[in-house]
Each structure stands twice: as structure tokens, then as C-alpha cells.
Amino acid sequence: MPSAHLTVDPNSAVGAIQRRLFGGFVEHLGRHVYDGIYEPGHPSADADGFRTDVIELVKELGVSTIRYPGGNFVSGFRWEDSVGPVAERPRRLDLAWHSTETNEVGLHEFSSWLEKVGSDLMMAVNLGTRGTLEALDLLEYSNVPAGSALAQRRIDNGRTEPFGVQVWCLGNEMDGPWQLGHRNADDYGKLAARTAKGMRQLDPSIELVVCGSSGASMPTFGEWERVVLTHAYDDVDMISCHAYYQEHDGDLDSFLASAVDMDGFIEKVVATADHVKAVRGSDKQINISFDEWNVWYLDRYENVDKVEGIGNWPIAPRLLEDVYSVVDAVVFGNLMISLLKHSDRVASASLAQLVNVIAPIMTEPGGPAWRQTTFFPFAITSRLAQGEALQLKLDVPTHDTKRYGAVPLVDAVATHDAEDGSSAVFLVNRSSTESIDVTVDVSALGDVQVRESHTLNDDDVYAKNTLDAPTRVAPRPNETARVSDGTLTVTLPPVSWTALALS
Structure with missing residues (x-):
């Protein structure tokens, strides 16, 4: 059996963990909003039509900030459609997902839902088919307390207090040819900078996210970030990263190493941002908003799920409803480890998405809601x-993968809270065949014991939770985890994710 050794030292901090790292993403796409979070006829629906079973699951998930309303959807969105009396709101055709948007759930309703789940709003503005003026109007409507026409319109629509949106995204994936209003880096950088300057004139307290490349595999990647930040560096706080992963052609070992790609992606964007900083002679640091990340079997959508036809614009079609396996959850947990390992520069992250659409939570109309493996x-x-x-010292064996070469069989990160003395260690075993014995030197943490242990694995790495078997997969206590004389020992089964809480 292979073995690995880690050393945990609270004096080796990478950076403070921002609660925004545990953000989510709700887009008007498929059954995410309608039949997902909102289903007035459901037995669990509250007075506002929101499913309370979903609310409880979102609260259990622990989502901090939620990016809204898109995604590709935002590049054709007219925010004015989503406010005012519901009966008077127009139905619109959403070109991004070839659907009809009823606008039954809009800004006020979604903000009410956020209050129920205890999350903050992260708003995206349309810089695809619209521009600076419309972004300023939405900011005024949302954040100005009173005394202007748009603030008064919000008040007349039933919201006396402003929404107080702190974080704003300047468009979405603007380098993507699929995006309405797609632009080159020079044109988008100029528009983003103009819009950011105007928004800061109106509300200097806000934080702004400029669009990075829509993926590290894009031909625009790297040069896009450099050009956009050259225009907007002084006006924004973060640049976005988006990444999705899936198993290709049965290559399980490469899929299990997906976090290697995420690590490299983050480090390249940081290097580009710091290059622009150096060229400009700036003292300001641009951080990362990793505001779309997940396991997503995009090939399935390309081949199966698409809605097409000039006369076919359904409401809330079933789109992108990936059903996740144990191995998907292990990769997912490893991606979270990557985000934590880069907490010095990743200031915000949004799991894409939350309900039904490539989501940790699934629902059936009129029926149950359940946790996917990634939950x-x-x-x-x-x-x-x-x-x-914490930065760990790792002594870990490697194995070869087709996509990433030699990668460590174990990936891990630790966290430590100096205020209450609690710590946690998160680990994955990327081996598809062998268990791994791990020893962790925790002597620098003092006299600690294992308070909680959770391991997610299964003899069938493709086991899933479904409507017919909603509890097939769940984490179990890892009975091998124990501390003796300052050393934590634990055995990690093949294809597994493990979390250990120490106190």
C-alpha cells in the first residue's frame, strides 16, 4: 500500500479564507429558477412560491454569495423586465438557452429568496447587448436609498431599503463567440473600464469583477487578461476565471487529476495580473473571482439537450441536468482544495450552479428534492x-496521467482558525486502484483530537443519487482516523475525498 506524509503548521498560512469562496450561482436557465427554487404549486411552497425543501438544502450547503442572473443569460437581459407588478412584466425570448423567460421571478423576488437562505447577492450587468447607462441605472435602482427617480421606482415597487449589492460582475464571458455582444479584448476592456468608472462615481463602495477568458483552453487566454487589465486595472478589484471538468474517453486517472489544471489556471492568471501591475508601477493587487466552476459533461449538452427551432421557445426546459457520480464528487472536492490552496489570491468563487442545472441539489416538480454526490x-x-x-509540506508518491503527466496521488490542504483553535484537513486519493496510508504531523497544532471524520467513496465509483435512489451515496465516518503523539494517521480508500476536523 502506498503511503504519504504531510506536515501541518499554523505558522505557514497561505491567506485568510474569504467566506465568498463558498459562493454559488443562479442563472435563469432550464429548471433552475422555475421548478427549481420557485414552484408555487409545490406542497412545500411558502407564501412567495419558493420551495422550502430547497431553501433548507441551500442553507445546509452553506452558500455565502450568489451570482445572478447569469451567465450567458445576462447578455440579453433587460433588468427593467424583472421589476414592477408581476402581471405587467413582459415575456422575453432568451437567446442564450433558446427559452421563454416569464420574468415571474425578478430582482425583488430573488432578493427575498436570498434572505430566506441567508446569502448575499452578487449581481452581473449586461455588457453584451447593453452598456454603461443601463448598468448605472441598475446600480441606482439597487443601491441608492432615496431621492432619485430610480430609487423611488424601487420604493414604489415595494422595497424601501436598498438592496445594497456589494459585488458587481461587468458582463459574462465576453471573449466567447457564443456570447451575445461578443467583443475582442480591446473593445471589451474599454467598455468595462468606462462602466466601472461610472459605477464607482455613483457608489464608490462597490467591488467590481472584470471578465477574464471564459476558459484556459480559449485561444484568447492570457492575452485577453493582459489587454483587458491594461484598460481596466485601476477601476476593478477582481478578474473572473471559469473552468469546467469532465471525464474524457474513459480516462479516469486524468479526470481525477483535474485540480492540477485548476491550479495552473489560477497561477497563470495571477502571473498575468501581476505583470500588468508591474508594467503600470501600481501598488494595487488584482485578485480572482472564480465565479464559475464545476464538473460539467458539456459533451452531453452539445449532443442531446439543445433546444432549437424558431417556433420552439419552451419555459423552463430540462437542460444541463447532469447526474453526478462518486468520482465526480471526488474531483469536485479536489477543486475546492485548489481554491483553498490559493486563498491568498482567490477572493471569491461561485459554484455553477445550485439547483437542477449542473447542480448539487435536484428537484422533481411536485415531488422531492435531494442531494447529489457533489453536495x-x-x-x-x-x-x-x-x-x-495553510501551506502543507507534502511527501507524496506520484503516478502518470495522459493529460497532466506525473501527478501526486494525494492532494490536500489544511485550515486553521486561531480564534477557537480548530483545524481541518481535506484530502483526496487520486488512485483508482489502491488505498493510501497518510500520516500527518500535527504536533504544531498542540494537543488535538479528531472531532469529525468524513470520507466519500464507494466500490462503484460511478454510483449516483437519483430520484429513485436519492440516498445511494453519502459520506461515512472514517474509522481509521486517529491522533497519537502529535501524529494523525488515516487511510484513504481509492477514488475518495476525506475531511477531518480537529480540535
């Missing part, structure tokens, strides 16, 4: 990862 790593990590992320 568990997110909920447990969000709850246990507190304080600071």
Missing part, C-alpha cells in the same frame, strides 16, 4: 474550512 464536499468544506488556509 457533500461543498457543504462539509464550507462548514469546516475556517480561519486561514
Whole structure:
């Protein structure tokens, strides 16, 4: 059996863990909003039409900030459609997902839902088919307390207090040819800078996210970030990263190493941002908003799910409803480890998405809601990862993969909260065949014991939770985890994710 050794030292901090790292993403796409979070006829629906079973699951997930309303959807969105009397709101054709948007759930309704789940709003503005003026109007409507026409319109629409949106995204994936209003880096950078300057004139307290490349595999990647930041560096706080992963052609070993790609992606964007900083002679640091990340079997959508036809614009079609397996959850948990390992520069992250659409939570109209396998790593990590992320000393064997070459069989990160003395260690075993014995030197943490242990694995790595078997997969206590004389020992089964809480 292979073995690995880690050393945890609270004096080796990477950076403070921002609660925004555990953000989510709700887009008007498929059954995410309608039949997902909102289903007035459902037995669990509250007076506002929101499913309370979903609300409880979102609360359990521990989502901090939620990006809204898109995504590709935002590049054709007219925010004015989503406010005012519901009966008077227009139905619009959403070109991004070839659907009809009823606008039954809009800004006010979604903000009410956020209050129910205890999350903050992260708003995206349309810089695809619209521009600076419309972004300023939405900011005024949302954040100005009173005394202007748009603030008064919000008040007349039933919201006396402003929404107080703190974080704003300047468009979405503007380098993508699929995006309405797609632009080159020079044109988008100029528009983003103009819009950011105007928004800061109106509300200097806000934080702004400029669009990075829509993926590290894009031909625009790297040069896009450099050009956009050259225009907007002084006006924004973060640049976005988006990444999705899937198993290709049965290559399980490469899929299990997906976090290697995320690590490299983050480090390249940081290097580009710091290059622009150096060229400009700036003292300001641009951080990362990793505001779309997940496992997503995009090939399935390309081949199966698309809605097409000039006369076919359904309401809330079933789109992108990936059903996740144990191995998907292990990769997912490893991606969370990557985000934590880069907490010095990743200031915000948004799991894409939350309900039904490539989501940790699934629902059936009129029926139950249940947890997908990916629910568990997110909920447990969000709850246990507190304080600071720690740089680990790792002595770990490697194995070869087709896509990434030699990669460590074990990936891990630790966190430590100096205020209450609690710590946590998160680990994955990327081996598809062998268990791994791990020893962790925790002597620098003092006299600690294992308070909680959770391991997600299964003899069938493709086991899933479904409507017919909603509890087939769940994490179990890892009975091998124990501390003796300053050393934590634990055995990691093949294809597994593990979280250990120490106190």
C-alpha cells in the first residue's frame, strides 16, 4: 500500500479564507429558477412560491454569495423586465438557452429568496447587448436609498431599503463567440473600464469583477487578461476565471487529476495580473473571482439537450441536468482544495450552479428534492474550512496521467482558525486502484483530537443519487482516523475525498 506524509503548521498560512469562496450561482436557465427554487404549486411552497425543501438544502450547503442572473443569460437581459407588478412584466425570448423567460421571478423576488437562505447577492450587468447607462441605472435602482427617480421606482415597487449589492460582475464571458455582444479584448476592456468608472462615481463602495477568458483552453487566454487589465486595472478589484471538468474517453486517472489544471489556471492568471501591475508601477493587487466552476459533461449538452427551432421557445426546459457520480464528487472536492490552496489570491468563487442545472441539489416538480454526490464536499468544506488556509509540506508518491503527466496521488490542504483553535484537513486519493496510508504531523497544532471524520467513496465509483435512489451515496465516518503523539494517521480508500476536523 502506498503511503504519504504531510506536515501541518499554523505558522505557514497561505491567506485568510474569504467566506465568498463558498459562493454559488443562479442563472435563469432550464429548471433552475422555475421548478427549481420557485414552484408555487409545490406542497412545500411558502407564501412567495419558493420551495422550502430547497431553501433548507441551500442553507445546509452553506452558500455565502450568489451570482445572478447569469451567465450567458445576462447578455440579453433587460433588468427593467424583472421589476414592477408581476402581471405587467413582459415575456422575453432568451437567446442564450433558446427559452421563454416569464420574468415571474425578478430582482425583488430573488432578493427575498436570498434572505430566506441567508446569502448575499452578487449581481452581473449586461455588457453584451447593453452598456454603461443601463448598468448605472441598475446600480441606482439597487443601491441608492432615496431621492432619485430610480430609487423611488424601487420604493414604489415595494422595497424601501436598498438592496445594497456589494459585488458587481461587468458582463459574462465576453471573449466567447457564443456570447451575445461578443467583443475582442480591446473593445471589451474599454467598455468595462468606462462602466466601472461610472459605477464607482455613483457608489464608490462597490467591488467590481472584470471578465477574464471564459476558459484556459480559449485561444484568447492570457492575452485577453493582459489587454483587458491594461484598460481596466485601476477601476476593478477582481478578474473572473471559469473552468469546467469532465471525464474524457474513459480516462479516469486524468479526470481525477483535474485540480492540477485548476491550479495552473489560477497561477497563470495571477502571473498575468501581476505583470500588468508591474508594467503600470501600481501598488494595487488584482485578485480572482472564480465565479464559475464545476464538473460539467458539456459533451452531453452539445449532443442531446439543445433546444432549437424558431417556433420552439419552451419555459423552463430540462437542460444541463447532469447526474453526478462518486468520482465526480471526488474531483469536485479536489477543486475546492485548489481554491483553498490559493486563498491568498482567490477572493471569491461561485459554484455553477445550485439547483437542477449542473447542480448539487435536484428537484422533481411536485415531488422531492435531494442531494447529489457533489453536495457533500461543498457543504462539509464550507462548514469546516475556517480561519486561514495553510501551506502543507507534502511527501507524496506520484503516478502518470495522459493529460497532466506525473501527478501526486494525494492532494490536500489544511485550515486553521486561531480564534477557537480548530483545524481541518481535506484530502483526496487520486488512485483508482489502491488505498493510501497518510500520516500527518500535527504536533504544531498542540494537543488535538479528531472531532469529525468524513470520507466519500464507494466500490462503484460511478454510483449516483437519483430520484429513485436519492440516498445511494453519502459520506461515512472514517474509522481509521486517529491522533497519537502529535501524529494523525488515516487511510484513504481509492477514488475518495476525506475531511477531518480537529480540535
